[in-house]
Structures are given as C-alpha cells and as structure tokens.
Amino acid sequence: MKREVGIIGVGMTKFGEFWEKNYRDLITEAGVKAMTDAGIEGKDVDELYVGSMTPGMFINQEHVAALVADYAGLTGIPATRVEAACASGGLALRQAYLNIKSGISDIVVAGGVEKMTDVSVSTATVALAGASDEEWEVFHGATFPALYALMARRHMLEYGTTEEQMAMVAVKNHKNGALNPNAQYPFEITLEKAMNSAPIASPIKLMDCSPISDGAAVIVMASAEKIKEMKKDNAVWILGSGQSSDTLALHDRASLCRTEAAVRAAKTAYKMAGVGPRDIEFAEVHDCFTIAEIMAIEALGFCNFGEGGKMTERGETALNGSKPVNTSGGLKSKGHPVGATGIAQAIEATLQLRGTADKRQVKGAKIGLTHNVGGSGATAVVHVYGRDSK
Numbered sequence: 001m002k003r004e005v006g007i008i009g010v011g012m013t014k015f016g017e018f019w020e021k022n023y024r025d026l027i028t029e030a031g032v033k034a035m036t037d038a039g040i041e042g043k044d045v046d047e048l049y050v051g052s053m054t055p056g057m058f059i060n061q062e063h064v065a066a067l068v069a070d071y072a073g074l075t076g077i078p079a080t081r082v083e084a085a086c087a088s089g090g091l092a093l094r095q096a097y098l099n100i101k102s103g104i105s106d107i108v109v110a111g112g113v114e115k116m117t118d119v120s121v122s123t124a125t126v127a128l129a130g131a132s133d134e135e136w137e138v139f140h141g142a143t144f145p146a147l148y149a150l151m152a153r154r155h156m157l158e159y160g161t162t163e164e165q166m167a168m169v170a171v172k173n174h175k176n177g178a179l180n181p182n183a184q185y186p187f188e189i190t191l192e193k194a195m196n197s198a199p200i201a202s203p204i205k206l207m208d209c210s211p212i213s214d215g216a217a218v219i220v221m222a223s224a225e226k227i228k229e230m231k232k233d234n235a236v237w238i239l240g241s242g243q244s245s246d247t248l249a250l251h252d253r254a255s256l257c258r259t260e261a262a263v264r265a266a267k268t269a270y271k272m273a274g275v276g277p278r279d280i281e282f283a284e285v286h287d288c289f290t291i292a293e294i295m296a297i298e299a300l301g302f303c304n305f306g307e308g309g310k311m312t313e314r315g316e317t318a319l320n321g322s323k324p325v326n327t328s329g330g331l332k333s334k335g336h337p338v339g340a341t342g343i344a345q346a347i348e349a350t351l352q353l354r355g356t357a358d359k360r361q362v363k364g365a366k367i368g369l370t371h372n373v374g375g376s377g378a379t380a381v382v383h384v385y386g387r388d389s390k
Contacts, residue, residue: 009038090342090372177329242268
C-alpha cells in the first residue's frame with residue numbers, strides 16, 4: 001500500500017552558538033514547537049527518526065535516538081538515529097517519509113540536531129572531517145575547505161566561474177538570512193566584504209564558508225488518511241523523494257565539479273513527483289560553501305553545467321528572481337548545525353508553501369525543493385514538495 005504523505009507540523013530553534021543550552025534542550029524545544037504546530041501529543045506519534053552526524057565527538061553522547069525519545073516524552077515507540085554526515089537530517093526526513101508511505105505508520109516525527117560549539121574549532125574540524133575519506137584525504141591534511149577549494153578551482157578552470165560569482169552567493173544568502181529570525185547571522189554583507197574576507201583555502205574565503213552552529217529542527221509527518229481525519233487544512237505534501245551516493249574520495253569521481261549523486265537523487269525525486277526542474281518555484285540547497293550552491297543549481301537542472309555562476313550573477317536565484325534559492329539564508333547565513341540542516345530546509349519549504357514565510361515569501365509558490373548533501377557529495381538527498389497533493 002502506497003500513501004500520500006504530508007507535513008503537518010514544524011518547529012525549530014534559532015541557529016547559533018548557545019552556551020546556555022545543551023543537545024537535549026535544543027531538540028526538545030524544536031520538538032515541542034513542531035508537535036504544538038501539528039496539534040498532536042506524544043501518544044499520537046508512531047515512530048521517531050533523529051538525524052545527527054557525530055554527537056559522540058561533539059558532546060560525548062551516542063545512543064541519541066533513545067535520549068531524544070526520552071526527553072521528548074516519546075519513550076515506548078521505535079526511535080532511530082540516522083547518520084549521513086551533513087545529510088543526516090534530509091535522510092531522517094526520507095526514512096520517516098518511506099515509513100508512512102509503506103503503510104507502517106500514520107504519524108512520524110523526523111528531527112535533526114547538532115551541538116557543535118562546545119568543542120574547539122580544531123576538534124570540530126576533525127569531527128566534520130569524518131565525512132570525507134580518512135585514509136586518502138584527511139590523513140594528508142585535506143579538510144573540507146580544501147576539498148571544496150579543489151572543486152571550485154576545477155569549476156573555474158572548466159567553466160570560467162569567478163570568485164566574484166561565488167561571493168555573490170554569500171551576499172544573496174545573507175540578504176535573505178537578514179529576513180529570517182532563526183538565522184545565526186541575520187545581517188547583510190557587501191560584495192566587497194565577501195571578496196576581502198580572510199583566505200581559508202584559495203579560492204575559498206571566510207565569507208564563502210558556512211559556520212559551526214548549534215540548533216535543532218523537527219517536523220511532524222502524517223498519512224493523507226490521518227490528515228483528513230485530523231481535518232488539517234495546511235498540510236504540505238511530499239511529492240517526491242530521491243537519494244543517491246558517490247565515491248567518498250574526490251579523486252575517484254569522474255568530475256571534480258559535478259555532484260553526480262545530486263543529479264541522480266534529483267532525477268528520482270522529479271520522476272516520483274511528476275515534475276521537472278522548470279516546475280520548481282524555489283529551492284533550499286546545501287551551500288556549505290558558496291561553490292556548493294553553484295554546483296547544486298547545476299546538478300538540479302536549473303541551468304546547464306557551468307552556468308551556475310552566471311545564473312547567480314544575473315540575479316535569477318535572488319528572492320525576487322525567476323528561481324529563488326535559499327530563501328532562508330541557506331547554511332551560509334541561517335547556520336549549519338549539520339544534523340539539523342536537512343530538516344530546517346524542509347521547514348523553510350513548508351513555510352513557503354503555507355504562505356507564512358513573511359518578508360522572504362515567494363509569492364504564490366506551489367512547488368518547492370530541498371537538496372541536502374553529505375560530505376563533499378558522497379550522499380545526496382532531494383525532496384520535492386507541493387501545496388497540493390498529487
């Protein structure tokens with residue numbers, strides 16, 4: 001039995017650096033908001049999925065699915081931690097979706113959480129490096145800024161992409177993030193500031209990088225039958241879901257400047273939803289670095305390969321452009337608590353399709369997309385959402 005699945009509740013914390021809050025505080029806050037938004041209680045939930053990349057290294061806590069179920073008042077139901085590096089949240093969403101789609105459950109909670117700022121920057125860097133190839137990349141000193149710098153250099157060589165175009169991604173996303181009350185860095189930046197920011201791994205500069213963040217995000221999903229029974233009139237429907245993988249190490253890929261996992265995941269999601277790239281009216285994409293957004297809009301088919309920088313420069317991905325991208329501010333401005341990112345993207349899609357995104361609202365939006373990536377592209381999860389069910 002295959003059923004339609006909708007999002008009926010959303011909740012998230014502000015993203016940032018929170019010394020006064022711990023891991024369980026964050027996920028509980030987001031969970032209470034989501035369940036209140038859905039109008040449900042703990043007894044209504046059939047199953048729980050939690051996306052979290054590496055709590056063992058960040059807070060010395062494993063077995064976090066049981067921890068979250070405990071503090072959310074959901075003990076007794078199946079609770080599962082999902083890990084796919086920075087795509088952990090997006091994959092938790094997909095697992096919850098497939099659970100309901102298959103007929104196992106009627107109401108499932110999918111959450112994502114990470115507490116990253118209680119450790120030093122160097123420790124956080126080591127923790128995040130676990131999403132790349134330890135033997136062939138990390139051991140030789142290639143952190144994620146270095147890996148994405150390699151991808152950026154190749155993109156610049158093959159397609160003529162410029163550092164200015166990359167900086168324009170940061171400027172655009174900060175402009176959107178300034179309208180998002182949950183953003184870690186809710187302020188605008190100039191192109192000059194982005195271009196003159198400190199070098200990290202050439203051509204990657206400080207303003208090309210997403211931050212280290214604390215935060216949590218939770219959504220409540222339900223079957224169409226349950227949504228009808230509950231008389232929910234603001235459900236946002238998941239029309240398509242796709243996931244794919246690629247080699248962990250960059251050197252084994254056919255191209256350094258194409259994320260083929262995202263291409264395949266998008267094709268699967270589009271086919272399931274019965275739509276194509278032209279039908280997508282807005283998208284939340286994984287801009288862990290500005291070059292990642294440029295590569296994402298190419299992989300998703302919004303433009304030809306090599307045209308992502310030019311598309312950005314023309315203003316097409318701006319809030320008032322033909323294809324708004326990262327209306328939330330993206331990872332760059334909103335923040336990137338890695339386990340929570342994929343769920344936070346789904347929340348932005350839900351707000352946009354409900355028409356409740358306030359000053360960053362895409363007028364009349366009916367179809368949106370989220371794109372969540374693990375590591376340098378070894379995992380990609382893409383979802384398509386609609387205001388109306390299929």
